[in-house]
Amino acid sequence: MLDPAQGIHAPNSDPAALAEHIRPLIAGNWKMHGMAPQLSEIEAVAASVKATPPPADVLICLPATLITRAVQTAAGRFAIGGENCSAQISGSFTGDLSAEMLKDAGARAVIVGHSERRQYHGETDAIVAAKAKAARRAGLLAIICIGETNAQRLAGKALSVCAEQIAGSVPDGMTASGTAIGYEPLWAIGSGHMPTPEQIIEMHTHIRQCLTHCLGAEGKKLRILYGGSVKSSNARAILALPEVGGVLVGGASLKAADFLAICGATPVSA
């Protein structure tokens, strides 16, 4: 569970130990799903996390309309986040929500640069970086999403595309406690197709190198989540990879039973 006193990490003040053992983050993304009746799923996750705390931080990112009620329902058992924010603090930006507003509603994190935002809303790396800075300004964990298309992977460009997205979307000065990367190959999102463990290891190792290059010591510690068709049936194998610092879960986060099974697949040693 997210510890409010410790940011996103489990209480652990020893940086060397932290580098070896980054506490995983299991993050859900409900996308544009969910109304009042679905708060029962939040209630069920909270009850289970209370009864059997998983060896991971737990977060569910929700449509903004549900955040305040979900925060009350979750009762501090796990964290609630937003799915997007504006880069601005306030002003004449009709329909937008600032990171500060999400924080005010009780959110602890926000996803920025999800591929659906990049694809359907024209969000460039520069826009994503501005949103990540806004999350930092508001004290929210920024989950910065990157990932290649199928065509880019087939063309042998997956690594270079992700390196470019990191260089453009991860602002200088981001910290391990305030940032996570969501590696989500676009061809794996909602498709049931998964990269092989070797492909995940190769990409996460590459992302780690890129982060260390741009953020130094902080880049060695921040969590790199895998996202794309994660389900209870494959979560254990993904979370067992030492390069993987957690998962970002779309469809399988909508039902408490499915999401809890993924939380329960976190290796106990993690």
Ligand code: PEP
């Ligand atoms: C997502 O969109 O962030 C995602 C990972 O979706 P899914 O798990 O449904 O593939």
